[in-house]
Amino acid sequence: AQRVTQPEKLLSVFKGAPVELKCNYSYSGSPELFWYVQYSRQRLQLLLRHISRESIKGFTADLNKGETSFHLKKPFAQEEDSAMYYCALRSNNNDMRFGAGTRLTVKP
Amino acid sequence: GAGVSQSPSNKVTEKGKDVELRCDPISGHTALYWYRQSLGQGLEFLIYFQGNSAPDKSGLPSDRFSAERTGGSVSTLTIQRTQQEDSAVYLCASSLRGGKETQYFGPGTRLLVL
Numbered sequence A: 001a002q003r004v005t006q007p008e009k010l011l012s013v014f015k016g017a018p019v020e021l022k023c024n025y026s027y028s029g030s031p032e033l034f035w036y037v038q039y040s041r042q043r044l045q046l047l048l049r050h051i052s053r054e055s056i057k058g059f060t061a062d063l064n065k066g067e068t069s070f071h072l073k074k075p076f077a078q079e080e081d082s083a084m085y086y087c088a089l090r091s092n093n094n095d096m097r098f099g100a101g102t103r104l105t106v107k108p
Numbered sequence B: 001g002a003g004v005s006q007s008p009s010n011k012v013t014e015k016g017k018d019v020e021l022r023c024d025p026i027s028g029h030t031a032l033y034w035y036r037q038s039l040g041q042g043l044e045f046l047i048y049f050q051g052n053s054a055p056d057k058s059g060l061p062s063d064r065f066s067a068e069r070t071g072g073s074v075s076t077l078t079i080q081r082t083q084q085e086d087s088a089v090y091l092c093a094s095s096l097r098g099g100k101e102t103q104y105f106g107p108g109t110r111l112l113v114l
Helices: none
Strands: A003-005 A010-014 A019-021 A024-026 A032-038 A045-049 A072-074 A083-090 A096-098 A102-107 B005-007 B010-013 B019-024 B031-038 B042-050 B065-069 B075-079 B088-095 B109-113
Touching (some): A003 A096, A010 A019, A083 B042, B005 B088, B010 B019, B019 B088, B031 B075, B042 B075, B075 B088
Parallel strands (some): A010 A102, B010 B109
Antiparallel strands (some): A019 A072, A032 A045, A032 A083, A083 A096, A083 A102, B005 B019, B031 B042, B031 B088, B065 B075, B088 B109
C-alpha cells in the first residue's frame, strides 16, 4: 500500500527566505506525485504534479526515486504563500493518498 | 461552469444519529472521490467511483460508512450511528476520467457530532 509522509505539521519562514516543504513516500510501483494547496477559506486545489516538471507560483518539486522524496521548494517565499500544503501520491490503480499536510506561514 | 458542490456546508448532529452528505460533481466528470479532513490527520481517502465500475471502498473506516453514486453523477455519503470521532470536514472531488486527470475539490461539509 502507498504511504505519504509530511514530517512537518507547521513551518514558518520570513518573507524572502527560501522554503522547503518535505514529502516522503513509500510505494512499490511507479508513483505519480502531486502537491495540493489550500489557501484560507478556499478550496483545495492542485499546485503542481511531477510529470509536468513545471514551476507554479515560483514553486518546484523534483521526484527523487532514490530517496523516495518529492520536496516542494521556493527560493523566495511570499506572504501570499501562507497556506496548507498537501503532498499526494496516485498509484497505478488510481488510488490517491494524501499526506497529513504542512501549514506554511510566511511572516512579513 | 459550476465547480464541485457539496451540501450541506455545515451539519451538527447528535451522537447515534445518521447523516447524509451530498456531492454534485462537475458535469461530465466520470470519477468521484470522497475524503475526510480531520484536524491533525490530513486528508484521508474514503471511496472512489469511476464510471460504472465497482467503487473502491478500501478507505471506508467502518461499516457505518457507505456511499452511493446514482446515475453516474450525484453521490451521497451516509454515516450511520454517528460517533464523535466522525467529526471532520468531508471533501468530495471529481475528475474527468480518473486516471491522470486533475481532481477538482468541492468546498466540503463540516460535520460536528455532539
